[in-house]
Amino acid sequence: MSEIVQSEPFVMNIGPQHPSTHGVFRVKATVDGERIIDAEMVIGYLHRSMEKLAEERTYTQNIPFTDRTDYLSSMSNNLGYCLAVEKLADIEVPERGQAIRVIMAELQRVASHCMGAGAFANDTGAWQTPIMWFMREREKILDIFEMTSGARLTCNYMRIGGVAFDLPESFEEEVRAFIPAMRQTIDDGEGLLSGNEIFIARARNVAVVPHEMAINASLSGPMLRGSGVAWDIRKADPYCGYEQYDFEIPIGYQGDAYDRFIIRIEEMRQSLKIVEQALDGLPGGPHSTEVPLALRPPAGEAYARIESPRGELGYYLVSDEGPSPYRFHIRPPSLINLTVLREMTVGGSIADAIVALGSIDIVVGEIDR
Amino acid sequence: MDGAGVGIAFWALAFVTLGAAGGVMVSRNLLHAVLLLIVTFIGVAGFFVLLSAEFIAMAQIVIYVGAIAVLMLFAIVLTPRTIRDNSETAMVGPAILLGIALGTVFLFVIYDTEWAVVASDPALSAEDLGKALLSTWVLPFEIASVLLTAALVGAIMLVRTSEEEAEDDA
Amino acid sequence: MGPLVTDHWYDLRDLSNISREILEGIDKVAPSEVAYIVAPVLGFVAFFLIFVLPSQLIVGVYGERRIIGRMQARRGPNRVGPFGLLQPIADAIKLLQKEALTPKTADRAIMWAAPIFFVAPAVLLFATIPFGPRMIFADIPVALIYFIAISALPVLAAFMAGWGSNNKYSLYGAMRVVAMSVSYEVPLVLSLLAVVVFSSTMSLQGIVLFQADVNLWLVFMMPLAFLIYFISVSAELNRTPTDIAEAESEIVAGYLTEYSGMKWGLFYGMDIGYALAASAFAATVFLGGWSMWGLEEWVPPWMIFIAKTHLFYFVFIWTRGTLPRLRIDQLMAFAWKFLLPLAVFNLFLVSLERLLWVENDIGDGIVFAFAAGNLVASAAAAYLWARLLGYRPERIPTKPRLVREAGGYVPVEGQTGGGE
Numbered sequence: 025m026s027e028i029v030q031s032e033p034f035v036m037n038i039g040p041q042h043p044s045t046h047g048v049f050r051v052k053a054t055v056d057g058e059r060i061i062d063a064e065m066v067i068g069y070l071h072r073s074m075e076k077l078a079e080e081r082t083y084t085q086n087i088p089f090t091d092r093t094d095y096l097s098s099m100s101n102n103l104g105y106c107l108a109v110e111k112l113a114d115i116e117v118p119e120r121g122q123a124i125r126v127i128m129a130e131l132q133r134v135a136s137h138c139m140g141a142g143a144f145a146n147d148t149g150a151w152q153t154p155i156m157w158f159m160r161e162r163e164k165i166l167d168i169f170e171m172t173s174g175a176r177l178t179c180n181y182m183r184i185g186g187v188a189f190d191l192p193e194s195f196e197e198e199v200r201a202f203i204p205a206m207r208q209t210i211d212d213g214e215g216l217l218s219g220n221e222i223f224i225a226r227a228r229n230v231a232v233v234p235h236e237m238a239i240n241a242s243l244s245g246p247m248l249r250g251s252g253v254a255w256d257i258r259k260a261d262p263y264c265g266y267e268q269y270d271f272e273i274p275i276g277y278q279g280d281a282y283d284r285f286i287i288r289i290e291e292m293r294q295s296l297k298i299v300e301q302a303l304d305g306l307p308g309g310p311h312s313t314e315v316p317l318a319l320r321p322p323a324g325e326a327y328a329r330i331e332s333p334r335g336e337l338g339y340y341l342v343s344d345e346g347p348s349p350y351r352f353h354i355r356p357p358s359l360i361n362l363t364v365l366r367e368m369t370v371g372g373s374i375a376d377a378i379v380a381l382g383s384i385d386i387v388v389g390e391i392d393r
Numbered sequence: 394m395d396g397a398g399v400g401i402a403f404w405a406l407a408f409v410t411l412g413a414a415g416g417v418m419v420s421r422n423l424l425h426a427v428l429l430l431i432v433t434f435i436g437v438a439g440f441f442v443l444l445s446a447e448f449i450a451m452a453q454i455v456i457y458v459g460a461i462a463v464l465m466l467f468a469i470v471l472t473p474r475t476i477r478d479n480s481e482t483a484m485v486g487p488a489i490l491l492g493i494a495l496g497t498v499f500l501f502v503i504y505d506t507e508w509a510v511v512a513s514d515p516a517l518s519a520e521d522l523g524k525a526l527l528s529t530w531v532l533p534f535e536i537a538s539v540l541l542t543a544a545l546v547g548a549i550m551l552v553r554t555s556e557e558e559a560e561d562d563a
Numbered sequence: 564m565g566p567l568v569t570d571h572w573y574d575l576r577d578l579s580n581i582s583r584e585i586l587e588g589i590d591k592v593a594p595s596e597v598a599y600i601v602a603p604v605l606g607f608v609a610f611f612l613i614f615v616l617p618s619q620l621i622v623g624v625y626g627e628r629r630i631i632g633r634m635q636a637r638r639g640p641n642r643v644g645p646f647g648l649l650q651p652i653a654d655a656i657k658l659l660q661k662e663a664l665t666p667k668t669a670d671r672a673i674m675w676a677a678p679i680f681f682v683a684p685a686v687l688l689f690a691t692i693p694f695g696p697r698m699i700f701a702d703i704p705v706a707l708i709y710f711i712a713i714s715a716l717p718v719l720a721a722f723m724a725g726w727g728s729n730n731k732y733s734l735y736g737a738m739r740v741v742a743m744s745v746s747y748e749v750p751l752v753l754s755l756l757a758v759v760v761f762s763s764t765m766s767l768q769g770i771v772l773f774q775a776d777v778n779l780w781l782v783f784m785m786p787l788a789f790l791i792y793f794i795s796v797s798a799e800l801n802r803t804p805t806d807i808a809e810a811e812s813e814i815v816a817g818y819l820t821e822y823s824g825m826k827w828g829l830f831y832g833m834d835i836g837y838a839l840a841a842s843a844f845a846a847t848v849f850l851g852g853w854s855m856w857g858l859e860e861w862v863p864p865w866m867i868f869i870a871k872t873h874l875f876y877f878v879f880i881w882t883r884g885t886l887p888r889l890r891i892d893q894l895m896a897f898a899w900k901f902l903l904p905l906a907v908f909n910l911f912l913v914s915l916e917r918l919l920w921v922e923n924d925i926g927d928g929i930v931f932a933f934a935a936g937n938l939v940a941s942a943a944a945a946y947l948w949a950r951l952l953g954y955r956p957e958r959i960p961t962k963p964r965l966v967r968e969a970g971g972y973v974p975v976e977g978q979t980g981g982g983e
Contacts, residue, residue, distance in 0.1 A: 149888030156635035218961040221954075222887045228959065235972045249963075253972045260969035274963035277975050287963045374735075375890045397596045424726070425672065431719065451708040459715030459748070463741060466722060519705060519765060 033061055038377065046143060046381065047388030051365070053377065060377055063369045065362060070392040078352040083109050083184060083319050086352065090339075091178035093354060094390040096139055099132035099169070100332040101390075102182035107263055108328035108339035109184045113321035120309045121186030122265045127302045128172075128181065129264075129330070130295040131165050131199075134206065136333035137288045137295075138162040140385035144285055145217055147382035148226045154213050161209045164202050171195065184319060186312020196303060203296050214289050227282035231368040231380030234279060238364075245335025246287045247361050247384060251279030257331040269298050281383035288385075291333075318347045334358055334385055356390040403443060410436030423469055431462045448519040578865065579698045582609060606700040610689045614869070615839060620651040622873055623835030627880050634884040655828065663824030666729060673727030674821070678829040680720035684713045685836030692843050693768045695853050695864040706767040707755055710844055711748070714799055717837060718744040721801075724830070728821035736820070739891050743798055746898040751795035753906035754788040757913040758848055761785070767844075771852030777927050780851040783934040787909040787941035789849045791902050793878070796841045798894065800834070802883055838879060839872065846871035900952060908944055912937065 033056040048069035054062040074093065078086045090101040103125055110117065117125075139162065142155030166176040171192055173181035181188050217223045233243070235251040248255055256273040258266045274290035276283025321343045329338040335357025342351040361384050369377040413432035420426045434457040441450035526534050582605050589598045625648060629639030640647040665674055691706040693699040703709060718741060725737020758781055759765055762773040774780055782789045822830060846852060850871045853864035889897070916933045919925070966973060 145887065150886065151631070151884060153631075153635045153884055156637060160636050214961075216885070217887075219956075220887065221956070222889055224959055225889060225893055226887055239972070251972075252975060254966045254968070254970050256969050259967075272965040272967055273969070274965050275973060276963050277960060283963065286961060290963050290965070373890060373892070398599045401599075422670075424670070428673065428676070428723065447703055447705045448708065451705050451712045454712035455708065455715060458719070459712070462719065463722075463745065466719075467741075470726070 036374075038374070046386055049386070049388045049391070051377065051381070053369070053374065055374065060369050060372060060374065063366050063377065065365055067359075067362075067388070067391050070388045072393065074393045075352050075354065079348055079350065082347045083321070083349065084315075084317070086349070087182065087184075088178065088180050090354075091180050092389060093356065093393055094332065094334065094337070094358070094387045095177060096387050097132045097136040097333050098177060098179045099128045099181060100136075100330060100337065102180065103129050103264070104328060104330040104332070104337050104339045106182045106184050107330065108326050108341045109319070109321065111328050112324060112326040112341050112343055113184070113319060115185050115313060115315060117186050117264075118310050118313060119265070119307045121311050121313075123302050123306050124187050124191060124311060125182065125264050126266065126269070127199075127299055128169075128179075128187075130298045130302070131168065133295045133333045134292050135162045135165040137292050138165075140333065141213070141285060141288045141292075144281070144288075144379075144382040144385070145213075145223075147378050148223060150217065150223070154216055157209055157213055161202075161206050164205070168195070168198055168202065171198070183312055183315070185315040186310070188312075190311045196306075199299065199303060203300060206296060207293070210289060210292050214286075218286060218289070224282060226375075226379060227285060227383070228280055229278075230281045230372065230376050231383055232278060232280045233364055233368060237367065238279065241364050242360050243335070243364065244357050245331070245333070245361065246284045246291070247279075247335065247364075249274065249287055250276035250283040252276060257329055257336055261329065263328070263330060269301050271298050271301075281379050284383045284385075320345055320347055329355070332357060334387065334390075335361055337390075354390065354393060356393065358384070358386040358388075359391045362386060362391065399443060402439070406436050406439040406443070410440070424466075427462065427465050427469060430465070431458055434458050434462065448522060578609070578863075579695065582606075606690065607686075610694075610700055611686055614694070614865075615685070615689055615836065618869065618873070619832065619836050619839055621648070622876060623839060624651040624654065624832075627835075627883075630877070630880050631884040634881075658825050658828035661824040663826045664821070666821055669729045669821060670727040673723050674826075677720045677724035677727060678822075678826050678833075680723065681717055681830055682833045682836075684716050685833050685840050687713050688837075688840035688844065691767055692840075692847055693771055693852055694868050695859075698865060699768055702766060702768050704764075704766045704769075707759060707765045707770075707848075711752055711755070714748070714751075715744075717799075724822065730821055733820050740801065742891065743801075743894060743898075746895045747795040747798040747902075750791050750898060750902040750906045751799065753903070753910055754785075754791040754795070755848070757785055757788045757906075757910045760910065760914050761917050763917075767847050767852075770848055771854055774851045775854035777930050778856060779930050779934060780849065782849040784930060784937060785909055785913055785941075786938055787905055787945065788913070789845075790941075790945075791906050791909070792845060792849065794902065795898075796845070797879065797882070798898070800838050800841060800879075802838065802879055839876060842875040842879070843868075843872045845875050850875070901948065905945060905948060909941065912940060 033054050036053050036055050038051040038053055050066040050069070052064045052066060053060050072092075074089045078089055081089075087102055087105060090105045091098040094101055109115075138158035139155075142158040145154040146152060169179050169181075170176045172195060173179040173188065233247060233251050235253050238248050238251040238253060243251075244255070244257075252275055254273065254275050257263075258271075259273060271294045273294070274287045276287055323343055323345050325340070325342045327338055327340045329336050331337075336355070337357055338355030340351070340353040340355065341349050344350040365380070365384070368380045372380070410433055413429045413436065416429040417426045417433065420429065435454065438450040438453040438457075441447070441453060585605060586598050586602055589601055625640065628650070629641075629647070632639030640650040643649045643653045665671055688710060690700045691703060691709055693702070721740040722737045725733040725735075725740070728734075758770065761781065761784065762770045764770060764773065770781075846868060852871075853859055853868040855862070855864075855867045859867055916937075920929055920933075964973070
């Protein structure tokens with residue numbers, strides 16, 4: 025019968041101008057009816073050649089570049105880069121600096137997950153209600169960042185050897201006032217969505233990544249943990265004194281979009297726990313070590329990795345004893361996580377593809393650099 | 394039914410219906426033809442209302458416009474673009490001749506009939522229709538239901554892909 | 564209705580007095596044809612321009628945005644005019660002066676005709692809805708089927724709009740609209756059929772009078788029919804959670820993608836107008852219309868009716884602000900596998916009760932017993948049928964597992980099934 029009713033697959037572009045592609049990003053989907061047969065991603069719309077430009081600038085001047093790769097979690101990016109340079113140049117960070125770094129990184133994780141989980145709910149169609157609640161709390165975090173570092177989004181706060189400025193006076197009371205309000209909003213958002221049948225029907229068994237595929241494809245972050253693999257760099261390869269804080273990492277059951285969503289919600293709670301512990305035990309002392317203005321690390325290479333909200337963010341630096349790095353490479357978690365997009369979306373419908381894309385939580389800035 | 398409004402309504406409906414029907418024949422784009430056919434159906438429903446058969450008018454809209462027109466639209470959408478044209482064919486000549494012949498026959502029949510005005514308003518209500526369908530005409534009614542069910546099942550069978558059939562056999 | 568409503572033209576409880584005085588006045592001075600022509604114009608002015616259009620603008624555009632804004636922890640429009648009440652006017656002015664772009668390869672005639680087909684149902688439906696005991700423009704004896712017939716028109720309009728735009732996204736929207744409407748028409752008709760069976764009349768005024776007679780609203784009598792009507796009509800209207808045809812996050816406004824300016828404004832406005840018409844219809848058929856257990860002799864019945872319409876519309880706004888949307892295949896499975904058997908079950912139950920009532924000549928008080936029984940039976944049927952179809956909410960974990968040590972893969976103990 026299919027000879028009489030001719031249906032041939034046609035190529036449809038999802039993006040780059042689309043309300044749901046989380047940035048300028050294109051998926052060339054070959055569609056047969058509503059079923060996707062093949063999905064090919066086209067990236068590069070946001071390429072700014074950061075890695076090449078970094079070779080002209082000193083190590084300290086490269087810190088603002090890292091802000092703009094993953095613009096939704098700039099504190100974490102700064103942290104990773106500074107860790108790489110400190111590893112290269114063998115610089116010790118004082119304890120107060122480390123504790124401040126942990127507080128900022130965890131607050132940034134909460135802000136980024138607000139956006140990630142909220143945008144995911146938006147993709148399933150929940151008409152901006154959950155994302156508006158999360159944004160309300162994210163505004164408070166951004167106000168805290170502005171109070172500390174001077175900027176809301178691209179903070180440029182970490183420095184090689186510590187942080188740029190010490191914490192302002194009203195920092196502690198603002199954060200302590202914020203934490204219960206955030207907990208209430210997390211409970212609200214979870215209550216609205218996690219038990220909702222429609223949400224479960226949209227997100228469960230959609231974009232499943234089995235655990236062998238997750239490990240083979242070098243996934244990281246909530247995508248890897250969603251498939252049931254207990255791997256978090258903060259536990260496996262601790263940095264910045266994470267081993268002294270008491271927290272748990274959530275892992276999922278079968279690696280579908282629903283698992284990743286509930287993992288992000290739970291990670292927000294764990295981050296708040298870490299912030300409270302860090303604030304309680306905040307040591308005194310200097311907030312950073314003195315580092316020469318034109319830092320010339322010894323020749324060699326270093327790779328430092330952190331657990332950014334999206335996964336394992338790695339910085340690879342090669343030094344040739346000059347003031348600028350010889351090679352500066354970023355391992356973006358969003359790009360590596362995207363490599364399984366085809367396996368996740370083939371066989372599903374376009375609506376499922378949008379949900380899958382939302383659950384990876386990509387930021388195109390770090391894919392294209 | 395009488396009154397000035399009936400006259401106005403009759404002539405307006407006649408104009409619209411016949412105009413749309415003419416458009417169906419004349420239009421080159423097959424999709425336009427189907428849409429004008431829908432207007433014709435709605436006009437015919439209007440005529441039913443003028444004849445005091447409101448239930449049949451509504452049934453006409455529900456069935457013809459709501460279902461059959463959608464079916465025709467889908468049929469057009471699923472055909473390849475090359476055969477979707479409503480252009481001239483070699484049959485134009487014989488078609489015009491046939492049209493003239495039929496028109497002549499109709500004119501003679503109309504001229505020769507005695508058009509008596511029905512005295513009373515036979516107002517067929519839905520209740521009467523229902524009673525008739527379930528007492529005098531129950532057998533055709535039930536057979537029509539069975540036929541529709543068979544058509545439904547047949548349509549589903551026709552569009553199954555081979556994988557689904559293999560799934561069923563396994 | 565009662566002895567308190569009078570025939571004076573200034574009695575606001577029955578606004579049909581005004582129109583009757585006007586028509587009688589014209590009859591005295593002009594030939595009868597003029598009255599013939601003035602009557603429908605008066606009806607249009609009265610029903611659509613005075614009742615519907617302000618409702619649509621204030622409740623539909625302004626109210627919806629403010630209420631959804633409140634649900635999302637923000638204020639709605641509050642700048643234009645006092646409390647932002649002139650926002651719809653500002654929107655209309657903006658849309659009027661916008662350029663209505665038509666793509667070059669699109670089918671101009673079809674794109675032009677689609678909004679016209681879309682405006683028709685909202686205006687046509689209000690002609691048959693009773694606002695009061697004598698305030699009804701066209702009391703046709705088949706008004707229920709009229710509603711079903713008219714609800715076929717917006718489907719065609721949406722399809723025409725999507726097809727004529729010559730755009731892959733619009734085509735998606737058009738196909739989805741038709742598939743969904745065809746699926747949801749069947750439970751809609753079956754649930755309304757139960758209403759017809761029980762009140763034994765298809766005219767809307769007759770249904771309202773029936774509800775006033777037995778002092779019981781049909782929503783209590785057949786709650787399952789009301790629920791199925793609500794879901795089906797929200798699917799016909801393309802409102803969330805069933806608005807896949809214009810799902811903004813997926814196919815960028817679906818069949819409306821290529822529309823801009825006032826053409827889009829017509830679609831948007833009449834979307835609300837049609838939703839109000841469906842709410843008015845539900846208020847008439849299920850919620851008792853203009854009757855309120857005797858209150859309608861003091862309070863103007865049209866006020867009661869408009870309050871009920873807006874109450875129903877508020878539930879539409881509420882679900883829109885809260886729920887995510889379903890996929891197309893899930894929606895169709897829901898209609899065919901879940902709603903259709905329940906609608907048939909409801910029809911069966913209601914017919915049985917009507918038969919018992921009429922054949923045995925029991926008094927009118929039995930309907931309360933029927934209503935109580937139906938409430939229990941409907942809840943039980945819906946729940947049991949859902950469980951039969953595989954709805955197991957207790958098997959779905961809503962919290963992730965928590966571990967302390969990083970390691971490798973942690974296999975899942977036990978079974979976690981469920982979901983769709």
